[in-house]
Amino acid sequence: MKKVLVTRQLPQPAIDLLKQYFEVDLYTENRVIPREELLRRVEDKDGLLCLLTDNIDAELMDKAKNLKIVANYAVGYNNIDVAEATKRKIPVTNTPGVLTETTADLAFALLMSVARRIVESDKFLREGKFKGWAPMLFLGNDIYGKTLGIIGFGRIGQAVAKRGLGFDMKILYYDTNRVSVEIEQKYNATFKSLDELLKESDFISIHVPLVKETYHLISDREFSLMKPTAYLINTSRGPVVDEKALVRALKDKKIAGAALDVFEKEPEVEPELIDMPNTVLVPHIGSATIETRTKMALMAAENIIAVLVHNKVPPNIVNPEIYK
């Protein structure tokens, strides 16, 4: 029987599915699998179902001599050295699509929370400070009718645009690939350069993958272009935003606030962000709903089954060139 390592407890239907075909080695501790343990346990495995918190690099692939598939439980796969896997003809897969709407929901929830000061005012009430309605209590900023700038207009970026339309927002987007006229019309979206988008938007939501080109895409220069009333929302990957530059921008009032699901050095967070009232900080929960996490887990399992059982190209391959 072929062997599969699953690096953390996932929704049970996926584990049950894998168990129908494979000997499953499941890391059951409620923490990231320690590096040494990962290297040891992957050694005799044919398949690996891993998470964005696992670093899948050349060292690991050297140890895992039988490895025939790396199925990432995420749409982003910056934790995997894909070039190295490609060199060794190991297919790498991700979980696109099934988490699009869920992640867009969170991006919009963050946008609304920071603009309407939901977290701050919830804390105020819980601390017993609510003494009755007051005309100047927790004045935030309007959302409807404002300009929403979307950086990275792929699946999630477009799903956020759809939500923005429901709030009568003006949609701007920046992407290395301009989308078709049909898609622009569908979302009433206007293509802008990054600088134009930063200058004109009231809300800026980031949806690019983390790659070399997007590392610190938003840093001091970019913050200085934004409106002092602008809010930054990041549900992509932490290192896309220079977190120290963000602290400076917030302190210098270059922008009004920030809402973040992802951080540069997760699980660490810049301590100054924590002390600021105009930040909303959540622990990387973009795709965290029961429905979506179950779909993601099944998708990852099905990619493994495609390769190890049916000897087929897995449906969600990110390095299809290995089959050419």
Ligand code: NAD
């Ligand atoms: P996608 O591939 O559909 O969209 C990404 C878009 O970014 C594409 O349109 C691409 O052309 C664009 N892009 C790539 N490089 C760029 C660059 N240098 N400058 C501007 N645009 C660039 O991906 P998606 O499904 O929308 O997911 C986007 C990212 O969101 C993922 O890579 C992942 O890192 C992140 N994500 C986070 C969570 C979370 O839990 N917070 C959940 C899902 C996805």
